[in-house]
Amino acid sequence: MFKSEVKIRVRYAETDKMGYCYYGNYATYFEVARVEALRGLGLSYRKMEDEGFVMPVLEFKIKYYKPAYYDDELTIETTIPNLPQTRIFFTYKTFNQEGVLLNEAETTLVFVDKNTMRPTQPPKEFINKLIPFYKEDV
Amino acid sequence: MFKSEVKIRVRYAETDKMGYCYYGNYATYFEVARVEALRGLGLSYRKMEDEGFVMPVLEFKIKYYKPAYYDDELTIETTIPNLPQTRIFFTYKTFNQEGVLLNEAETTLVFVDKNTMRPTQPPKEFINKLIPFYKEDV
């Protein structure tokens, strides 16, 4: 199972008048977390797009337990529980600098061929980088 | 059952390099939809906050069927399926100007007393405005 961690600091722009990190910002944070997870595997999402793939989000769910505050340094733990096929599933846990779990989320994305705009298998390089993490599962 | 509709136009700032309305913007759109739904009832969320209530989001789920594009005029249909207690549940459907259903979502929020920061019953005025829509259910 592939796991990755990324740190994101809450910007002033991302706070709201309640003093919380606005609940809508996590979608952006998880996008950053996904991209950095791929980068950790040696994969560039930017290059994937340049090579003709896009990965729109099909589904997003999040449960908020505690708010994050301005300047908090969040750790987002990203997991890809299964080897992806046309669809790829990610789960996320957000912790603050005290180690408190702030929220848990999941997203489903789909690999799409930019030319046909139809679902497609993930790039070979993508699967090859992930396979070692799922050996025991196969 | 209380239903409300609000129109939101996709801003340039809200598009992404795929040409889509970025998937994370809907959380903001639904917040606008909630506030306008309340305004349609004669309730001001701003005033509610001034009077000591805040309504953080506990849970958010969304399924994306089709993207919205720049300058699309979206219609968001907001429903409060049940008379709220400490928690209030909203469902949303987003349509584009051709009437195509783009996504469906739901949020759970909680009424919180700003002084104690503990869950609380909704303001009386809030419930009184909503009750007529749920008479048959009672």
Add this chain to the structure above:
Amino acid sequence: MFKSEVKIRVRYAETDKMGYCYYGNYATYFEVARVEALRGLGLSYRKMEDEGFVMPVLEFKIKYYKPAYYDDELTIETTIPNLPQTRIFFTYKTFNQEGVLLNEAETTLVFVDKNTMRPTQPPKEFINKLIPFYKEDV
């Protein structure tokens, strides 16, 4: 001289922990104001882009006098002081619902041909719609 007005309500997402509308949101508001100004002239910026023009911003200046707050209904007064050539200049004044001037800003944009990515003259339709507002100046 062409003038236009648009109303924009401050969203919760756009507030910050100071309780203000975050200073960076005005760039987005002015983009909306520009697009609505063009729409008022019978011009669609979306259609212009589809037809091969883009209008990146070259310069942006803003002076903040007073903050806007959550749920404020702002009026943005947009002016095109001169008939545009390759560059187009806009000025903006933002007022709140009490008529208080909150800020003044200006932007310079350039018409760019999407294929060559080089500066170009504005579309004929664009100039034709604007000319009547500058007759005396010619």
Add this chain to the structure above:
Amino acid sequence: MFKSEVKIRVRYAETDKMGYCYYGNYATYFEVARVEALRGLGLSYRKMEDEGFVMPVLEFKIKYYKPAYYDDELTIETTIPNLPQTRIFFTYKTFNQEGVLLNEAETTLVFVDKNTMRPTQPPKEFINKLIPFYKEDV
């Protein structure tokens, strides 16, 4: 003269349909740059707010030379040209990973006492940390 550098990677959420980093995001980037500049001095903006100071922006100017693109790793060079008094002036230069200058900007902020909401002198600690960088100028 105090100078500082911070790296910021362009998020997918921050791109627009032109494929550029949206022009309005730089206000947020410069806020991050300011806060990290202060952190580099051993100062926490968060703590300053907790201790009763806020620093609203009075003026913001930016000239855009070249766009940034998705996943670009930008370097923002922040300078405080003069020892601040009630007002503090920052200048910024944004470079991409190829060292190309993308834009130049400046902001004026004011120290405000949170209780009175009136302009005030900067906190002593703030000035003490900065003084060594301006010795020759005095």
